[in-house]
Amino acid sequence: MNSDTVNIKKLIIKQSLELDCGKTIKNFPLAYETYGTLNKKKNNAILTFHALTGDQFVAGINPITKKKGWWTFAVGPGKAIDTNKYFVICANVLGGCMGSFGPTEINPETNKIFGTTFPVITIKDIVKSQKFLIDHLDIKKLLAVVGGSMGGMQALQFTSSYPDAAYSTIPIACSASHSAQNIALNELGRQAIMADPNWKKENATPNKGLAVARMAAHITYLSKQGLQEKFGRKLQDKGSLKFSFDADFQIESYLRYQGSTFVDRFDANSYLYITRAMDYFDLEKQFNGNLSLAFKKTKSKFCVISFSSDWLYPTSENKEIVIALNACGANVGFVEINSDKGHDSFLLDVPEFLKTLSEFINSTYNDIK
Amino acid sequence: MNSDTVNIKKLIIKQSLELDCGKTIKNFPLAYETYGTLNKKKNNAILTFHALTGDQFVAGINPITKKKGWWTFAVGPGKAIDTNKYFVICANVLGGCMGSFGPTEINPETNKIFGTTFPVITIKDIVKSQKFLIDHLDIKKLLAVVGGSMGGMQALQFTSSYPDAAYSTIPIACSASHSAQNIALNELGRQAIMADPNWKKENATPNKGLAVARMAAHITYLSKQGLQEKFGRKLQDKGSLKFSFDADFQIESYLRYQGSTFVDRFDANSYLYITRAMDYFDLEKQFNGNLSLAFKKTKSKFCVISFSSDWLYPTSENKEIVIALNACGANVGFVEINSDKGHDSFLLDVPEFLKTLSEFINSTYNDIK
Numbered sequence: 001m002n003s004d005t006v007n008i009k010k011l012i013i014k015q016s017l018e019l020d021c022g023k024t025i026k027n028f029p030l031a032y033e034t035y036g037t038l039n040k041k042k043n044n045a046i047l048t049f050h051a052l053t054g055d056q057f058v059a060g061i062n063p064i065t066k067k068k069g070w071w072t073f074a075v076g077p078g079k080a081i082d083t084n085k086y087f088v089i090c091a092n093v094l095g096g097c098m099g100s101f102g103p104t105e106i107n108p109e110t111n112k113i114f115g116t117t118f119p120v121i122t123i124k125d126i127v128k129s130q131k132f133l134i135d136h137l138d139i140k141k142l143l144a145v146v147g148g149s150m151g152g153m154q155a156l157q158f159t160s161s162y163p164d165a166a167y168s169t170i171p172i173a174c175s176a177s178h179s180a181q182n183i184a185l186n187e188l189g190r191q192a193i194m195a196d197p198n199w200k201k202e203n204a205t206p207n208k209g210l211a212v213a214r215m216a217a218h219i220t221y222l223s224k225q226g227l228q229e230k231f232g233r234k235l236q237d238k239g240s241l242k243f244s245f246d247a248d249f250q251i252e253s254y255l256r257y258q259g260s261t262f263v264d265r266f267d268a269n270s271y272l273y274i275t276r277a278m279d280y281f282d283l284e285k286q287f288n289g290n291l292s293l294a295f296k297k298t299k300s301k302f303c304v305i306s307f308s309s310d311w312l313y314p315t316s317e318n319k320e321i322v323i324a325l326n327a328c329g330a331n332v333g334f335v336e337i338n339s340d341k342g343h344d345s346f347l348l349d350v351p352e353f354l355k356t357l358s359e360f361i362n363s364t365y366n367d368i369k
Numbered sequence: 370m371n372s373d374t375v376n377i378k379k380l381i382i383k384q385s386l387e388l389d390c391g392k393t394i395k396n397f398p399l400a401y402e403t404y405g406t407l408n409k410k411k412n413n414a415i416l417t418f419h420a421l422t423g424d425q426f427v428a429g430i431n432p433i434t435k436k437k438g439w440w441t442f443a444v445g446p447g448k449a450i451d452t453n454k455y456f457v458i459c460a461n462v463l464g465g466c467m468g469s470f471g472p473t474e475i476n477p478e479t480n481k482i483f484g485t486t487f488p489v490i491t492i493k494d495i496v497k498s499q500k501f502l503i504d505h506l507d508i509k510k511l512l513a514v515v516g517g518s519m520g521g522m523q524a525l526q527f528t529s530s531y532p533d534a535a536y537s538t539i540p541i542a543c544s545a546s547h548s549a550q551n552i553a554l555n556e557l558g559r560q561a562i563m564a565d566p567n568w569k570k571e572n573a574t575p576n577k578g579l580a581v582a583r584m585a586a587h588i589t590y591l592s593k594q595g596l597q598e599k600f601g602r603k604l605q606d607k608g609s610l611k612f613s614f615d616a617d618f619q620i621e622s623y624l625r626y627q628g629s630t631f632v633d634r635f636d637a638n639s640y641l642y643i644t645r646a647m648d649y650f651d652l653e654k655q656f657n658g659n660l661s662l663a664f665k666k667t668k669s670k671f672c673v674i675s676f677s678s679d680w681l682y683p684t685s686e687n688k689e690i691v692i693a694l695n696a697c698g699a700n701v702g703f704v705e706i707n708s709d710k711g712h713d714s715f716l717l718d719v720p721e722f723l724k725t726l727s728e729f730i731n732s733t734y735n736d737i738k
Contacts, residue, residue: 020612021612022612116614119612120612120613120614177602178602179593179596179597179601180593180596180597180599180600180601180602180618180620181588181591181593181596181597183602183618183620183621184584184588184596184620184621184624185588187584187616187618187620187621187624187625188581188584188585188588188624190614191580191581191584191624191625191628192561192564192581194614195561195565195577195578195580195581196564197566208564209564211560211564212557212560212561212564212581215553215556215557215560216557216585219550219553219554219557222550224548224549224550224680224683227548227549227550227553228548228549228550230549231549232548232549233546233547233549233552233651233654241649243389243390243391243488243489244489245485245489245559245563245641245645247556248648248649249549249552249556249648251549251552251553251556252552252553252556255553255556255557255560256556256560259560272614276614279617279618280610280617282602285602311593311680314593
């Protein structure tokens, strides 16, 4: 990182937030970014939720990583979520490491970073903190809440917790609770971090463990077919195999690169806390085993989107949300997008997906304005 | 481990074996086990090949781990591969850690274990070493060569390398070369091991890294559906979530247990070498891009078996072997077994699978005896 001044916009939330774990926090920062302009009626605001390793920098250039925002394909002037029309808000999740209250923040009581003394947070806690931001911005009702993967979980939780706070809800490539396989995959990442002897050490970071966690996760974001088409068995050195443990195959180099660059931008403890929040998320359990009850009070219009090659949150799991919504008579549309790009499809240039997103948001806006 | 004397049967192979990497080895041990009795005609021998973390102890009680052999469901008196009728042979693979020449062996030149100075070996090398064993046992033609996963790769390689050495060939839940996803998953395991600071250290073992590698692999051996049915979101402590990073879900405890027990019986460098051999295996490339040519010279009768819920070696990849065999006019049968047990199905009590195995072997034996 260079010495440029970087402005991270933060709201200090003064109110008390009672976390699911029982602790109460207040006077904590929530870092956020906005794109576009809030109109006079304040009815063109879209709250986007980021996924596990995302942040508030949806579009443009991320001032920290100097790379494009994570939803550049979807959000911007003239894009599917058109910032010439809409006011897009995104906050770094509680537990994150891009300015919001998380394990990298200094604990005023010890003058050291919280690290693993940070409280375990949930998707519900995350959503509560963001409702404070929406209230602060004086937005009575959002045009839409939208997100993919963990962002989709937040969208579901938001509309369930605040039934009148969004005209529409767009959960993408997600589920109402993690399958055993998804818990297992997250636990694998946590174990990789916790196996690193630098974990919990002062003045040290478990970068090797975090890199392994990222590699594991990255494999799950792509489809078998997509990996095969992109990498197959292509060698780094076209000549021949090296008969060593250096990267022989291009897929090996690619994975190593994904791991090594990730540690520059992400905190290992944030990774633990956020994956924990995902695994704990269980909207059905919140409503005593009846997912339909989660949406009983809302008039929000839903558009559930899944991707055909997503094996992390397969269409069948997205459909369970649709079934629950139908069971309570909600207004719900469902689209499975054909894509060989796996779970990552929601972050990529998948025209059919972007068209679906755009049309749904525009039609909702036309209905209410 | 206690102080009981353990007999590991070993053949010292005196002949030279030129490895694919260019090095030549000789006077090296190959640990093996046999079950049943070789008949007078010496035509009832079945060579079984073990998978990545298997060993020569197919049936009975493994004298090292004190647990049942890895193929107890399939091999034994009255079992699918009936040791009352057949003589079953299994050797620990080259590069392994159960007595065969591998990285845990002492290098006589340095009086230290080979560790990562051990040469990189291939499936072809493994198969070559086992052909010496078959010759030593004076078996001119095996009734069958059979194995699942990496064992299936060895079966394919064996019959390709020695077209007249087996009446039948049974590759189970495998492929003729690793997909990009499978290379990625193996690389993940290797990276977990290599990230452990104890790796390559004298008098230390990278147990934490190896445990993470095992957890990663273990997830891939089971199906999403199987995991969901067995574990779902069941908690360890029925009361409630712990709001910590202890194991909350049963699947987490299960994975941790899989990791921690594995390190007692397996060497981390063997894990590196054997996964490398799997990734390097490419029978199509050996025959200039035409897999059919691999089997052109053999009259062996093939039975290719896949499992419906195996996402590591899906039916489509097993079928590619069948297509190649058909293209060269080989005698080939193919069965996809319905099972929700994932890749591990070949190790488990899956009646339809065991019946298929038994009937194919018995009919082959009836044809030749």
